[in-house]
Amino acid sequence: MYIGVDWGGTKIEVIALSTDGVEEARFREDTPKGDYDGCLATIARLVEKTEQVTGSMGSVGVGIPGSLEPLSRRGKGGNSTWINGRPIEDDLRRVLHREVRVRNDADCLAMSEAIDGAGSGHRVVFAVIVGTGAGAGIALDGRAHHGPNNSAGEWAHNPLPFPTLAEVPGPACYCGRHGCLETWISGTGFCDDYARHKGSRLNGAEIMQLARGDDHLARMVYERYVNRLARGLAVVVNVLDPDVIVLGGGMSNIAELYEDLPLQLARSVFSTVFHTPVVKAVHGDSSGVRGAAWLWQDRA
Numbered sequence: 001m002y003i004g005v006d007w008g009g010t011k012i013e014v015i016a017l018s019t020d021g022v023e024e025a026r027f028r029e030d031t032p033k034g035d036y037d038g039c040l041a042t043i044a045r046l047v048e049k050t051e052q053v054t055g056s057m058g059s060v061g062v063g064i065p066g067s068l069e070p071l072s073r074r075g076k077g078g079n080s081t082w083i084n085g086r087p088i089e090d091d092l093r094r095v096l097h098r099e100v101r102v103r104n105d106a107d108c109l110a111m112s113e114a115i116d117g118a119g120s121g122h123r124v125v126f127a128v129i130v131g132t133g134a135g136a137g138i139a140l141d142g143r144a145h146h147g148p149n150n151s152a153g154e155w156a157h158n159p160l161p162f163p164t165l166a167e168v169p170g171p172a173c174y175c176g177r178h179g180c181l182e183t184w185i186s187g188t189g190f191c192d193d194y195a196r197h198k199g200s201r202l203n204g205a206e207i208m209q210l211a212r213g214d215d216h217l218a219r220m221v222y223e224r225y226v227n228r229l230a231r232g233l234a235v236v237v238n239v240l241d242p243d244v245i246v247l248g249g250g251m252s253n254i255a256e257l258y259e260d261l262p263l264q265l266a267r268s269v270f271s272t273v274f275h276t277p278v279v280k281a282v283h284g285d286s287s288g289v290r291g292a293a294w295l296w297q298d299r300a
Contacts, residue, residue, distance in 0.1 A: 004293025061295030108291030110137030131249030
């Protein structure tokens with residue numbers, strides 16, 4: 001049995017998959033935000049519950065909202081900042097009493113969708129998480145690509161390309177810089193943009209409901225979001241030219257994106273043609289946890 005853990009900033013989810021990919025059990029709890037030890041305890045409890053329910057022990061793979069430094073193996077770049085600098089692998093081994101494999105959550109998304117999701121049959125998959133935060137992962141031939149710095153796919157901490165005067169210097173990012181893509185194209189960034197103009201805050205679904213009802217401000221915020229996401233992805237197409245772009249995270253549930261985003265991308269890329277499919281993750285917000293489980297299929 002393969003056990004996957006999605007250690008997210010909002011939720012911690014655990015899934016058990018049989019060797020042929022059939023879901024055996026699934027549990028989730030809210031993330032104890034800011035509480036590193038509380039997160040470890042939650043993971044240990046959910047893994048134990050999973051094994052009790054299934055009656056089997058399993059390998060454990062964990063997706064984190066950040067990555068590990070290649071040498072020290074400590075957390076880095078996590079928007080759940082309480083994991084940064086922590087010996088995550090060692091601590092997970094201690095509380096789970098076994099070896100674990102730990103990878104970036106977007107890498108897990110990319111691998112999951114490349115194996116049996118929206119990227120299946122494609123050699124180069126660029127998978128984007130646009131949720132509370134933003135990130136991306138790259139899968140090559142069904143395997144997550146990391147690079148020597150364990151930084152492949154850290155696309156959301158590049159600046160927004162071709163910013164307007166109104167977009168400079170951009171919002172402050174938790175990484176210490178201003179104007180990172182994450183501050184514009186995450187679900188949080190989408191809601192922030194609306195709040196800056198309205199003076200009150202709505203969630204993404206509420207903003208989209210207004211936009212579909214021809215609310216001028218909501219429609220403008222949505223169109224600006226599509227344009228910014230297209231500018232960010234155009235750089236990826238210009239450099240990597242992936243076979244498919246897969247969207248995951250809460251913003252991926254906006255149905256209009258799959259018609260509007262390719263049109264904007266076609267205007268933003270350097271090439272005179274743009275044929276790359278932009279598709280929604282087949283496994284939705286469970287894709288990352290499935291990819292974490294597959295880490296023990298020698299695809300890490």
